[in-house]
Amino acid sequence: MAGNGAATEKNVVQTIHDTLFEEMKRDDRVVVLGEDVGARGGVFRVTHGFLKEFGEDRVIDTPLDECLIAGVAIGLAVDGLRPVAEFQFADFIFPGFNQIVQEAARFRYRSNGDFGLPLVMRAPYGGGVHGALYHSQSIEAFFAHVPGLKVVAPSTPHDAKGMLLQAMDDPDPVLYLEHKKTYRLIKGEVPEERYTIPFGKADIKREGNDVTCVAYGLMLHHCLEAASRLAGDGIEVEVIDLRSLYPLDMDTVLESVGKTSKVMIVYEDNKFLGLGAEVAAQVAEKAMFDLDGPIVRIGGPHVPAMPYSPSLERWFLPDVDRIEQEMRKLAEF
């Protein structure tokens, strides 16, 4: 991907910080708004140093009102600015649900194309960070269900940069999900030049002929680890990182299933009606006769949200051992 080859190793959160910072320098229409994005520089430090560099006009500490954040961001976009709204935790986005779903998602359609909203909504999501019920949620299914929104969830620093820039170039509202556990855990080479990764293109993060494993977010990294364990036993798993949840790249998934005849989908959101349900349904619709085993889904349990205590949190999240076990079972089916 890198043009001149210059790249730096960074973690996910540093990449998002740097990308946003550079883009604000490049395009003065970009403004960020949210709770604690100014003086504090964001609770995860994504906007650290922004206030000093760009000033209060472009780095807006909003009142503690997520509905306001979404609604005001819409108005900013209507008038030609490029707002990047931060929802401090995805778990707190719901007061803004009406503005995002009823307003942002439907602006273009309901005005017959007269209005469009170039609007980026960033939301740190996901568990494994001792966040309990209200700092661990996966919210993608609610929003990916809504035509008019794009929902993306990059898993690596490289993808985080390319997809954030794509989101900022996009003419429509984009929910950009950042898995909190990957923020500092996942590092990788990030090209210094500006590049975008088109939405609706999944990425094969590991090639293999025996089983197709579809994931995104933290689970992608668990799946990669499980796949490398199986490789020692001669089982080659193809691991696909969806990256973009809507638009969804089923072509890449179906092509892989055509090769492996076995598919599993791993996600930490509730298994019921989650992204895995859609992927499984489309595989069943379009590749039934390629299959040589059951479609396997590993997802979160059907409890209202992730509990706090370490033992309970471990119970909730699919882990590498469990994924490895299911992969092996499917490979041997």
Added chain:
Amino acid sequence: MAKGKDRHTELGLKEEDLIEMYRYMLTARFCDERQWGLNRMGKAPFVVPVSGHEAAQVGSAWAFERGKDVFCPYYRDLALVLVAGFTPKDVFLGLFGKADDPSSGGRQMPAHWGSSRHNIVTGSSPIATQVLHAAGVALAKKLKKEDAVVGTWFGEGGTSEGDWHGAMNMAGIHKLPLVFVCENNQYAISVHESKQVAGRVFERAKGYGMPGYEGDGNDVLESYRLTKDAVDRARAGEGPTLLELRTYRFYSHTSDDDDRTYRTKEEVEEAKRRDPIPAFETYLKTVDVLDDDKIAQMREETKTLVSEGAKEAEEADWPDPSTATRHVYADLEVE
């Protein structure tokens, strides 16, 4: 008739302004009467009436600069969007759901106004969501150092929504160039103001660090005066204002409502005695701007224009179902 006191000159309004304002009020009223007629004939499934609100809407809208300022109205604002640039034909294209409906190409229910050409931000059915969009547009105007002002309109029911309070808060904190106009007709569908609003709407302004005023929304000059002051303040960088224009709606909430279930005929008749249109006609006569003959002539002309607009809209094309998947995204096809 003895010549009455001139109230418009000191407001900077000329005779031509008064005649145009009157014409817009008449146009709105006749559009309303025609849309009810079409509803009874089975040609218009859904009607959102405006009658009673004409003075509040025309008076407040007149204070804004068309082509520069931005309007975030709600569904009752038929008269307001006429001032902003809609024609009667536009209104009826929306009423029927025709392809050329400027708001939505027949996708939304009637009265869900929007048009980038006229600086009217597209609206929806959930209440008071537009008030936050207005705050966002006003913030953009301020950041870009443009001297445009944003107006947003809503009923007293809308002031219960969190969106409304958030917008008031944001506007107050950032001294946004924004005018909040409450068309208080005392009923949110059936729920009376006494069960909707603790205290008074205009007094809520104080809690958000801005001035609030109430006025007679049946008086077009009073509605104009209050809004003009607020727009001038906003344009001068002095921040937002909340206005409460008290009025009444003469018909049910919509054609799907029946107001006999929650208010008396006597109350409605009493309110109609304060009809803003005859009140303005009386004023226009006492200051010698119009006489009975001119008024009769304008009524005839306006009725004809409205009828022609309705007829043209009725004859216009329906949207083609093959277009129904367009404009979900700018750059993605959907199935």
